[in-house]
Amino acid sequence: MTSAPILKLENLTMRFGGLAAVSELSIDVPRGAIVGLIGPNGAGKTTVFNMVTGFYRPTHGRVVFDGDDITGLQPHIICRSGISRTFQNIRLFSHETVLENVMIGCHVRRRSKWWSAPLGLPSFKEEEERIRRKSLDLLESVGLAEYAGETSSSLPYGAQRRLEIARALATDPKFLLLDEPAAGMNPQESQDLMAFIRGVQKRFGLTILLIEHDMKVVMGVCEYIWVLDYGVKIAEGNPEAIQSNQKVIVAYLGEEYVKYAES
Amino acid sequence: MNNRSRDLALNSLALAALAAFLYWAHTSFDGYKIQILNLIAVNAILALSLNLIYGFTGMFSLGHAGFMALGAYTSAILILPSAQKQMMWIIEPLIWPLSVMNAPFFVAVLAGGLVAAFFALLIAIPVLRLGGDYLGIATLGFSEIIRVVLTNLNFITNGALGIKGIPSYANLWWNYGWLLLTTFFIVRLINSNFGNVLKAIRDDEIAAKNMGINTFFYRVLSFTIGAFFAGVGGALLGSLVTTIDPMMFRFVLTFNILMITVTGGLGSISGSIIGSVVITVLLEWLRIVESPMTIGSFAIPGIPGMRMVIFSLALILIILFRREGIMGMRELSWDMLFSRGSRARNHDEEGEDRR
Amino acid sequence: MSGSLFVQHLFNAVTLGSLYGLIAIGYTMVYGILRLINFAHGEVFMLGAYFVFFGISLFHLPWGVAVIGSIAVSSLCGIFVDRIAYKPLRSAPRISALISAIGVSFLIQNLAIVIFGGIPRPVARPDWLVQVMKVGEVRIIPLAIVVPLVTLALVLGLLWIVYRTKPGLAMRAISKDIETTRLMGVSVNKIIAFTFGLGSALAAASGIMWALRYPQIQPFMGLVPGLKAFIAAVFGGIGSIQGAVIGGMLLGLIEIMAVAFFPQLSGYRDAFAFVLLIIILLLKPTGLMGEKLEDKI
């Protein structure tokens, strides 16, 4: 970790009523890496994403992105500052075409105002054309160009996941959060996805934080990993360290099972 | 780009055909038929404006009658000659400067739209934080408040007596002119990436926020633009029927426009226009069931209420069995007409047929 | 304002509030379970009133029979509406069911015009209900005592059903989590029908008492009280029966007292509820008794 971390979480805590979904979580995400956040079901991983992207306001603690405190800001402002994400249950704009989905992602960087559309100003037309170009290029780079005109909900599952990533990339993020990108994929698809994520990271010079249950994927692409259990960080380190960490094994497999396996 | 110039040519042709038709209708139709043609145009404006709010942006608003009332009263006061205003306000005189203000029809209609838009903006802040059905009830409530206030502000609205003898400037040319303007404006907006943004908010507001879209801003924007055109429609309607009073702007008016929009297809501009033709004609045609008839030697008395019975039944049936209406979210476009059956989703500007 | 006049207004307010409260219960129960604003609920209220007075004047039924019969038939109407117009839309977008409900509301209103006629009809009231009594300085009619008492009895009965019987337990379970309840073997559709039946019965009771209190019936009489009662339900916190009653009472109080203290506002009376709605939604969208739900993403 040479340069300053791109994202710092400081004592981040989220309570729902009596339940502490995330407790006192502190994390430094190094710039330009692919890193992972793992943990059993209900550990609070998605909640961390929701706090970072502004959908939940943390009960306390801070989110610092690129040196700026973004805690409690609105999601669209956080996106503008350079964070983008995908959702655990894919959330595409289902009535829109594949191309339109990506174009919607380009909106956040546009300059012309809404009233230039009915007026048909030249600057507006230029920008529309640029957005279309950029979106087509993005589709090209994720291998979805041939589907540009299809309705997004008609795509196969794996393609929908890639489209969601393409759409996130359209916002020109510096930092990308992927919530279970490999969910529902077969081993071959997961394999392709790993290559894809690496490619995206290189090509766009991003930092990527991903949540994933598929350990092959996590251990395959992540340089560094944090482990959550019941909202508490129980371990962090590189994949080898995590794989052999006793606490992690217990958290995942349960105390009983570990004892049984050891005996 | 070949398509684009083709569409431009075809659009011009369609416009010319529309103009020729209107000219012909103007000279050879009887007053009743012309009135129906006028109503079609006004209803289309209203349906388009509701479609922008509900069909494209997903905000279920039941406030249209209120916005129409604001537009109708504003424009009526501006186009009534001062002398007439002095005579008509008998409960309390119309306050200065409204009593002496006058404007040409175009400006008056524009003002009607702007007043509606202004009030839309005012209530948007509290109301648009809500979603779904709550928004519907809150906007319906707003529309009822407007009606109650109109009934009581005698010194502006002449209270329950309403305004009579509004100059009937709203002829075919004005109404269809405004319809063209409305369609042009909304088509341009919807077919741009701003339109995609509105649809994104409709489809999944959370994902839209995540894409960096200030969803509240765009909801307010869409709501205000929709209210503007509702005000325009109300202004035209006032001049068309020449008499307005608070009772005219009851919830049933909103219901009729909702019916047109749903029938045509939520999220389809051509659908709204087709829907207004179908529903306006149907509503007129249904008057038959309410008027007495004689078949041979049998005299059948008219059945009051039957028209709305059939009408509301039709809405229920549409919602139950054909929720997408006539057009669904599709648009009638030249591409579609030329390659019938193939799914046309073109992004070229003005891929719209107008009638 | 003199003390006795105030007491009289208070009686009026409690009467009106009871009537709103009874309608509001139906809204709140249906919304709690289906997240649907049963827009046609106000029409059941209207039907309740019509059935009684047609039963009496056309079929010469005794009062008691007419009232019970009207409540039963109205209750069936409510169930029927759900069956025909809402049930097929359970898996459709929520607004579709609301549009359907709006359609049903207009349908019933206009059917009433076709069947009963559009002109308002006067209601003949039993004398003993409207004989003015003087208690000290206060002049009231027995109806002003009967309405709140009947309301109290009905609400207690309802609470007993909801909190002490099996169907009531199922209703509460469904409003918490409909899918899980279904999996546990509860016949969800039956319970929903039961809910519509209960709510409609209360609305009909309210409609009958409304017609006695304001002795005129007409096909549109349900629209405005219905909307106001929905607002009362939101005010009290949607989903909560106690909240609906409290919301109804408060709305009745506001409407009567505001006009009593500021007579110049009387023309605006019908707007109070809507202004109240916008204020509540601004300040506390969950209402007085409602609980906040965080959207899960």
Ligand SMILES: Nc1ncnc2c1ncn2[C@@H]1O[C@H](COP(=O)(O)OP(=O)(O)OP(=O)(O)O)[C@@H](O)[C@H]1O
């Ligand atoms: N909006 C909310 N309201 C109440 N509880 C919530 C909310 N969001 C999350 N939770 C709770 O917080 C805990 C953590 O949930 P979270 O979705 O963050 O887990 P996760 O680690 O992403 O799990 P999974 O691997 O299953 O996706 C869970 O117990 C969940 O029920």
Ligand SMILES: [Mg+2]
């Ligand atoms: Mg999760």
